[in-house]
Amino acid sequence: MKLFIRTHQILGTQPIIYTAWEPATPEHKETSFSQGHEFGRVGSKEPELCTTDYPLYTEKRLDALVKLFKVEWNKAYKVIYEQHPELRDQVIIETCGQIEVWSTPPGTGHVFDQGGQHA
Numbered sequence: 001m002k003l004f005i006r007t008h009q010i011l012g013t014q015p016i017i018y019t020a021w022e023p024a025t026p027e028h029k030e031t032s033f034s035q036g037h038e039f040g041r042v043g044s045k046e047p048e049l050c051t052t053d054y055p056l057y058t059e060k061r062l063d064a065l066v067k068l069f070k071v072e073w074n075k076a077y078k079v080i081y082e083q084h085p086e087l088r089d090q091v092i093i094e095t096c097g098q099i100e101v102w103s104t105p106p107g108t109g110h111v112f113d114q115g116g117q118h119a
Contacts, residue, residue, distance in 0.1 A: 003042065003079045006032075015093075015100040018084065020076040042076035043069065043097025073097035 003022050009015070020042040024031045027047065028040025047068050054061040076097035081087060093100040 004039075005080055005083050015102050018080045018087070018099040018101065020079045020097065041097070042079070043072045045072060069096075 003020050006019050006021055007016055008019075009017070021032065021034075021039040022042050024038040024040035025045070027045040029046050030041040030044035032039050032041070047065070054064055073094075073096060077094055077099065080099050087099060087101060091102045093102075
């Protein structure tokens with residue numbers, strides 16, 4: 001099963017949020033169901049690093065977590081841009097493997113004026 005992209009908008013706000021989803025594993029901390037299957041948001045896995053090699057509250061553990069999360073987030077960004085190349089030409093915010101766009105994607109039927117109000 002391949003990765004897919006979901007878009008949503010928080011009610012009453014202008015940005016559209018793009019997220020990448022993959023088949024869920026126990027490590028995913030954000031999951032959703034679609035067409036009878038469970039999916040996990042790419043970038044929401046919580047790796048198990050509570051070992052003697054990575055003691056809690058140490059810089060070594062924090063560095064390892066940051067590295068692992070960056071790999072996951074970059075995986076999400078790559079898939080989102082592959083499926084929605086038009087986002088490269090828009091004002092966006094990349095955060096935690098999600099992309100927020102301050103415009104309306106084609107075909108959604110939403111039209112906003114410069115003040116963010118429905119036109």
